[in-house]
Amino acid sequence: MSIVRKLTTELLPFAVALAIWQALSTAGIWPKVLFPSPLEVAQAFATDLASGVLMLNLSVSLRSLLLGFALGCAIAVPLGYLMGLNRASRDFFDPLVNLLQAIPGLAWIPFAILWFGLGQGAVTFIIVMSVFFPVLHNLLTGIRMVQPVLIEAVQTLGAGRFSVIRHVIFPATLPNLMTGIRLGIAFGFRSLVGGEMIASTDGLGYAIFNAQQYFQSARIVVGMLTIGIVWLAMDRLVLRPIEQRTTMRWGLVREGLEKS
């Protein structure tokens, strides 16, 4: 696929969405404060970028998100392998995990504020609670899906328990782990914004909430779009390259069902 064609494929959906947005705002069906135009949003974006407010909020939010994500994974991933590979651990932790799993990350806000006070500490805690479960759940599913014949094959080649885990279990669970990480980050974003609206005085979530109080609807959209762009960048610059080099290359996951 040529560069031009690739770029077109990539940008077309955004161009169409932008055109519809512009058309709707030009039609003037709703008051501007309820439905800001693309131009207003672009102006607000430029203003917030120039004043440094946007970068400040973004850096605060990203720090909470990445720290919360890292801590959540640091607990969920080892626990997942422990539960997946050890019957006794599974029997012990599974009921507890299931009990806590249905509780949304945001339900932890009251305790987060009591324990950590208002601020990014509370927000980070909520993100940890949100990232933890999708990562753990998907990892456990991945371990359950490992083909027994692959384990048996390497055992007859002389692999002990450690080699089985390293050469079979780890790579075999990567597709599910990546799904868990994707969902974990997505859940993390939800909690980030929700948490900052209630439990913080800075960050993108707070900025969105604050803009609403002053009827600055364009700035609301700036905050929302920034979150979208950050996620898109993470996906394109980090997650997808990892997948292309691993699970896709190994033929475990494909881009789509069509023939390449």
Add this chain to the structure above:
Amino acid sequence: MTDLLVASAVSKTYFDTVANDNVVALDGISLSIAAHQFVSVIGPSGCGKSTFLRLVAGLDRPTAGEITVSGRKVTGPGADRGMVFQEYALLPWKTTAANIEFGPRLKGLPAAERAAITKRFVELVGLKGFENKYPHQLSGGMRQRAAVARVLANNPTMLLMDEPFAAVDAMTRQHLQEELTAITAHERTTVLFITHAIEEAVFLSDRVIALSGRPGRIVADLAIDLPRPRRWDAMANDARFAAYRDELTRCIHGKS
């Protein structure tokens, strides 16, 4: 000549969760296999032939009796009994070369030696040029070649094969069978080969053991005295080949 493998009154009963009942898969199997022999075990579906192979591999434990390989009792899987599975069982995240190199790598052989072994077995099974392909990029026949090379590169005492050619097409299967006889004769590998195809067993083997339907018991134990190297075009008109085939067919199906 001492026997490499000795099975003494081996039985295997397992619990069938669907039927909710105990199933006797093998009932008192005793047999010995000499080194450097190609031995096939044949029998109808459910006769326990694959169960027997898994017991030899150490992937399952016998309910009664015991199996020894090189005089040591089998208590678990080990590199001395390499197994080739019907579904190839190559590691999807390793290239052909890395799959073949896997056993020597586990043994901790130095890189130069591993590379030499890998090169030799890649060439032996005709996969030169495909060293850096991943299993999903290979055909079924090539995958099974790689799986055979992976086990042979690990230099096992015995090669265990569980219906390895059942999933490849008929033409490829004949090629693979001819290659296997040539390779194992050249490497002097001891092979225990499981199949339900009588002709395949006769073509490949020095000895064919036939099991009855469930529970599996030995109903025939036949030495196959055909010249090597063996080729299918020569076998087609060979009266002895036909005689062995017919005798085994009678033993398995023709009791009534």
